[in-house]
Amino acid sequence: MSAAEKHRGFGGLIYLAFAFALGLYFTFAAVQGDYGMFRRVAIRAEAATLQAEFDRLTLELAEMQNLTHRLSDDYLDLDLLDQQTRDVLGYMRSDEIAIR
Numbered sequence: 789m790s791a792a793e794k795h796r797g798f799g800g801l802i803y804l805a806f807a808f809a810l811g812l813y814f815t816f817a818a819v820q821g822d823y824g825m826f827r828r829v830a831i832r833a834e835a836a837t838l839q840a841e842f843d844r845l846t847l848e849l850a851e852m853q854n855l856t857h858r859l860s861d862d863y864l865d866l867d868l869l870d871q872q873t874r875d876v877l878g879y880m881r882s883d884e885i886a887i888r
Contacts, residue, residue, distance in 0.1 A: 855868065859872070
């Protein structure tokens, strides 16, 4: 075996090691990188959490809009007005007894 044959085998080994290292790098980046699978799972979980919060806030907004409409000049709900007067101003009727 000549020195040229030994050198050629060593170059193939370096090429193989380089290709293997490059494959490992891209595999690691595909799994744990900024755009990898773990990041995608985290983004989907965060999106589900934000969607649930959005739905909760949408319901809360609809409830507030309903209460605002019921206290507007066009449509006055006397029971709601009485409730708000009691809660905010602390009023009560003369025939009621307050228990603390």
